[in-house]
Amino acid sequence: MNNTKTQEVKTLLGTLRLNSINDQLDELLITAIKEDTTCVEFLHLALQKEVDARNAKSRAQRLKRAAFPYHKTIDDFDFGFQTSVTRRQIQQLMDMHWIEKAFNLLFLGPPGIGKSHISIGLGIQAVELGYRVIFISMDELIKTLKTEAISAKSKRQLKNIMNCSLLIVDEVGFLPITRQEANLFFQLVTNLYQNTSVIVTSNKGFDEWSEFFGDPVITAAVLDRLVHNSELFNITGESYRLQHRNTIFDQ
Numbered sequence: 331m332n333n334t335k336t337q338e339v340k341t342l343l344g345t346l347r348l349n350s351i352n353d354q355l356d357e358l359l360i361t362a363i364k365e366d367t368t369c370v371e372f373l374h375l376a377l378q379k380e381v382d383a384r385n386a387k388s389r390a391q392r393l394k395r396a397a398f399p400y401h402k403t404i405d406d407f408d409f410g411f412q413t414s415v416t417r418r419q420i421q422q423l424m425d426m427h428w429i430e431k432a433f434n435l436l437f438l439g440p441p442g443i444g445k446s447h448i449s450i451g452l453g454i455q456a457v458e459l460g461y462r463v464i465f466i467s468m469d470e471l472i473k474t475l476k477t478e479a480i481s482a483k484s485k486r487q488l489k490n491i492m493n494c495s496l497l498i499v500d501e502v503g504f505l506p507i508t509r510q511e512a513n514l515f516f517q518l519v520t521n522l523y524q525n526t527s528v529i530v531t532s533n534k535g536f537d538e539w540s541e542f543f544g545d546p547v548i549t550a551a552v553l554d555r556l557v558h559n560s561e562l563f564n565i566t567g568e569s570y571r572l573q574h575r576n577t578i579f580d581q
């Protein structure tokens with residue numbers, strides 16, 4: 331092997347930021363000579379390595395940025411236990427076509443029945459298919475919106491939210507919010523409307539939303555935008571946590 335030439339190739343690969351090929355060039359060349367690979371086969375293999383490495387890196391970045399509170403997929407979900415939403419319904423959402431159309435999903439129901447789990451499972455699938463996803467609790471989202479002007483971190487997070495394809499807002503209605511906070515949320519929903527899909531989970535029915543938003547007009551305006559293009563899941567049943575309680579004592 332001509333060492334000077336190899337060094338020059340490495341410099342060129344560096345300039346082009348083809349880092350994976352650069353790192354593995356020696357092995358790739360040795361294998362190519364050993365296996366008497368054609369030029370086009372060699373090029374194909376090298377480029378494929380670069381593309382694979384880039385895809386893996388961007389997937390890992392997207393997964394990290396999504397900030398899921400736990401990692402559970404739709405495959406981990408027991409549709410035998412939770413029957414008010416069917417595997418077929420959720421399976422139909424797994425192609426993420428609804429994200430392309432900026433449709434929203436609303437999961438309503440009592441605690442422990444799988445609202446967050448399903449949202450996270452769909453979010454993970456969206457990440458796998460290349461979408462940018464952000465998971466945030468309503469409480470955290472309100473804090474972020476309120477501190478946008480004074481916190482660089484909040485500003486960055488809101489920029490990420492505006493650039494994502496799917497925003498998952500968990501636990502809407504858990505804690506009451508002020509009118510000013512409700513207004514900030516309304517503005518965000520308006521900005522995302524028809525551009526970004528939103529998944530909302532809430533332990534409150536829509537009839538109770540006015541109470542925690544503190545204003546029927548804002549509530550109506552928020553719901554109007556969220557519900558316009560959406561699928562609504564009213565989930566019922568027993569808490570999975572209570573039924574599958576971990577105990578301290580042997581039975």
Ligand code: ADP
Pocket residue numbers: 402406407408409411412440441442443444445446447448531570571
């Ligand atoms: P919530 O409806 O309050 O958001 P979660 O989705 O967080 O409830 O579910 C509570 C816990 O129970 C999670 O650990 C979740 O993975 C689990 N869980 C709930 N429903 C199911 C189910 N049908 N199959 C498997 N795990 C479930």
Ligand code: MG
Pocket residue numbers: 442445446447500501531
């Ligand atoms: Mg939850």
